[in-house]
Amino acid sequence: MAGITHSSGRPEQKSYAYSWYTAAVLMVAYTFSFLDRQILNLMVGPIKVDLHLTDTQFALLTGGAFGIFYTVMGLPIGWLADRYPRTRIIACGVALWSLATTCCAFARSFPMLMAARIGVGVGEATLSPSAYSLLSNSFDKSRLPRAMSVYSVGIYIGAGLALILGGSVVELVARSPEMHLPLIGTVRSWHAVFLVIGPPGLLVALWISTLREPARDIDHAAVETGRSFSLVRIGRFLATWPAMSVSLFLGSAMLAIMSYMDAWYPELFIRTFQWNAAQTGHVNGLASLSAGPIGMLSAGWLSSRMIARGRSDACLRLALYAAIGLSVFATAMPLMPDATTMAAMLWPIKFLGGFVPVLIPSAIQMIAPGNMRAQLSAVFGLTVGILAVTLGPVLPALIGDYILHDEKALNLSLALAAAIVGPVATLLLSVGLKQFRACLMAMQHEGSGPA
Template structure:
């Protein structure tokens, strides 16, 4: 940020005049596309595990709670905790190299999952995946905020985050096809590696291609960092300081609750999808290929539709002067997702259950687009990636971890029956949906006030 000079445009927005050349919007969209590809591989490597619950539990002799640790607890804790120092690095050092190194790490650790023979070995490999994936979003949020103005940023975020559902959907379809094709041949012999279980091979196949994406990201041009004139005095404060982060959050307590805790509670319902493939298997006796196709299709159709709708709708509202659009629309989505999230697991047949996945995935796509955008809009320049990491931290601790674990706890300890998974998922959503809606609403006024402070205009409403 020391390389930038800042001038103000006539509309009060910042313009970064750097010593180098800032890439134009065309290159910004190109960068967005590559980051979206990286996010796709991130979720492909993360979600492929969810379609292999049965084989992994049988081979390793583990419980639902232990499996939830692989998909949520251990992965989520390291994914979120490592995001904080990585966010500081992204606010100070070239972000493309941080992302490239992270992709290489999580790809290798996904492949290493294919070599695991015990639960502790697989747990350590999944922790490595979490650490690698923690590099992506804080760095990507920061890069995108320097590549686009506030009216284009929601659209760019929507394209980037589409990778969530493309990766998850692809994982379901490819994983289900592979597992279904080889479920009658659980042992496969590979050169040098010898006899392996079928789920080991899936990890190897999906992990190694990510190394090529890491090389591609390394070719990107690092964008110059923009600073709003209202915060120029803080532009050089790039040291890691939890106290500075806390002071900012404490200055806007209700806004902070909405952006971080509200979005985290919303994400509990989204990350419960770790159990959706197994839900169809346990409830209706479907095979991996059929459940992978249904869950994958829902992710590929409804998820991106929700994300693109969120980006388009919020950009339009911002152009019309509704600066709080990102947070307001997320609250609306929390209300919209409640009913399908509660009813989907209780559907009387597999077809209706698959149909109800569509609105659940649609509204679930709002949070990953709108909340990171909202944070970048209100964050001080020196804290953009770090506050993005705080978002990852709260979503990871509450959403990524609790999303898979809460239904598992209900199944193992409340209902004491793994076939009660449908009731566990419905109960978990019934608890979290109203809490998320209320937490998202309470910070709207402070969010608007913060935006008005940065723009130098009186807040609306």
């Protein structure tokens, strides 16, 4: 693989040491990404009251406004990342979303807050397509899933910190709805949260700008025919492997819907068992901080081990197993009769939810031509953005507002949404296993796959 020396043991170890450092720095960026993205989920009550929002409007802030622009920007950013320095693209994106998060502190209406969340979505669209491409040039095929798991751990670290921090903030809001800050004046307490978590991201942007770019293992003839962004070229590749494409891009997105429904889990305990924000934030946050990373690291370890033993379809197969398990737990959890059992079921949900962000991006990098890695990662971002990021929070809210007509029936809304989505995800993930294996074999024969 380009950028990794194979002539002797010591240079290879040195190269991989810096690669692991790169993965760790990107994980820190991903942590800030999810911290900025998820912090709203524990502040449902005060934000709804102050801005006079419905559940559906609030879901648009966490899903729609963020997800649509996160999705729309993914493909052009993926094209840029296949041709220009990825570390610079990521650094600019981190700076943008950090500034947009800070701007949330000055939002005094629904449109103002939505505009700021759109900025967060545009900035975060730079991260994963560029990071996936960068990591694929830093690791060989057997190490790549483990590297992806290290990077993706940032999802649950950021989400967990957001829940724990958010729960404490909401309790503070209950005691002191307003705060007086130097130079800024009087603000609502939930506004102050964004002033705390937004600016530090600028330091992360500077850190990322210091990373070295690994060499790209690209077929230069392919690059000459693919310098311009082309949806036709992407579509041609997907149409060549239709069943595999359905599994990798639609099946994984449907599975991810159940993971993104956890935006409502903190509120679920509040409405069902009258927990306060600190209680639900700490329980949900601890589940994210513990079970989520363990699930991601387990997915990376298991898939790498299976690949090393000749199971080339390990990434997609494990995602299928996760879909079956997550369907059961995500449907049953909201219906539990007591808070203790419901809380205990958060752990398997977070554990299995950690499989998709590791396994599917790894699978995509294994079958992507060298000059399309970031673009196909952006297609994954496109489907996840349209279906999971947007519908995950919105679907239960729509069921509650327009079918059940009862915001207090959030438990039923979540169970119904999971019962619909889970079997569909399982079916879609299963149809592409055979073709995924065939594509991997074809890439190996052509010599254009990852080393």
